[in-house]
Amino acid sequence: MGKWEDGCWVWKLNWRRELMERERAAVDDFLQFITNFVPSAGSLDSWSWSGGKDGRYSTKEAYEVIRETRNEATDQLPxxxxxxxxxxxxxxxxxxxxxxxxxxxxxxxxxxxxxxxxxxxxxxxxxxxxxxxxxxxxxxxxxxxxxxxxxxxxxxxxxxxxxxxxxxxxxxxxxxxxxxxxxxxxxxxxxxxxxxxxxxxxxxxxxxxxxxxxxxxxxxxxxxxxxxxxxxxxxxxxxxxxxxxxxxxxxxxxx
Ligand SMILES: [Zn+2]
Incomplete structure (x- = not known):
């Protein structure tokens, strides 16, 4: 998954099989998405909802996130x-x-x-x-x-x-x-x-x-x-x- 190197977190993802061509773009997107996230050393992991303001999940916010994602996806389809x-x-x-x-x-x-x-x-x-x-x-x-x-x-x-x-x-x-x-x-x-x-x-x-x-x-x-x-x-x-x-x-x- 990753490790600390000289005080910096480095992601090291191992895939269980060789990636197919169509999966590479999704992996690049994913890596880009997680690059800016740096785990904090010495504290316990916990779940947090990133679709709202206070980190707590709500169905209403989830609905809005899905709706926006769908609209974006539909708009981008050629x-x-x-x-x-x-x-x-x-x-x-x-x-x-x-x-x-x-x-x-x-x-x-x-x-x-x-x-x-x-x-x-x-x-x-x-x-x-x-x-x-x-x-x-x-x-x-x-x-x-x-x-x-x-x-x-x-x-x-x-x-x-x-x-x-x-x-x-x-x-x-x-x-x-x-x-x-x-x-x-x-x-x-x-x-x-x-x-x-x-x-x-x-x-x-x-x-x-x-x-x-x-x-x-x-x-x-x-x-x-x-x-x-x-x-x-x-x-x-x-x-x-x-x-x-x-x-x-x-x-x-x-x-
Ligand atoms: Zn039916």
Whole structure:
């Protein structure tokens, strides 16, 4: 962690594994963040909340800190670049269009319809899957308990732990960088857009046809689609047959 050298504190951080390229920038930021902090020798460690004035945690201050961080993050996202990336994805046109509409928040989700006075009642604006929340794009695609389980299954398949960002744009930009190299990026773009396209399809089937979708089947459907898209777009070369593919770990093609 660090030690005192001639009266000065020197940080010495040891990482358990070699850092990946995408992690280096975060490490630089972190080092910069802790450089100005000097521990005091001879006193006991204690917890202190730095989001307020008196060092004591309050939910209100925590809310403000998160809100500001999110606004900053959203403002800094190069949406134009993200959208141009979408048009370059190697995926079927229908998935590309859905991704573009989703990232621009142009899907007819209940909150968007409500804004145009098309849907106004509380009940009809609820998410059809959990019946708990207002149906927004961020909710349906990321935070609905049912959708979260689908993403959990996808990350398990990828062998990756991922802290889900709040909004779909950040989710997309971070997700497609979870592998190494251009080819892995193409595969991740396909996986992201395929999952989102299917989530929207299941949502529509549930809302308009009353169909109930199953999480396990949903994850299998994502895997099967990627298998068939790979035949067209060649994200990776594989000798695996379909049943081996369905039980394999995707990390092999991401590293
Ligand atoms: Zn929901």
């Amino acid at each position: 949406l134009k670049e993200v959208l141009s990336k979408v048009w370059g994805m190697a995926v079927p046109h229908k998935a590309m269009v859905l991704a573009w509409r989703l990232l621009r928040n142009r899907l007819p989700t209940c909150d968007n319809l409500r804004r145009r006075n098309i849907l106004v009642g509380e009940t009809e604006c609820c998410c059809n899957a959990c019946i708990l929340n207002l149906e927004t794009a961020n909710h349906i695609f990321l935070h609905c308990p049912k959708t979260e389980k689908v993403w959990d299954g996808i990350f398990q398949w990828m062998g990756i732990c991922f802290i889900r960002p709040h909004c779909v744009v950040s989710h997309f930009t971070q997700f497609v960088q979870l592998g190494r190299g251009k080819r892995a990026e193409k595969l991740l773009e396909a996986l992201w857009s395929c999952t989102c396209w299917l989530i929207w399809k299941w949502r529509n089937e549930s809302r308009w046809e009353g169909k109930n979708w199953d999480i396990k089947d949903a994850i299998m459907e994502v895997k099967a689609r990627i298998w068939s898209w790979n035949k067209i777009f060649n994200y990776f070369e594989s000798e695996l047959n379909f049943s081996s593919w369905m039980s394999c770990n995707l990390s092999v093609w991401l590293l």
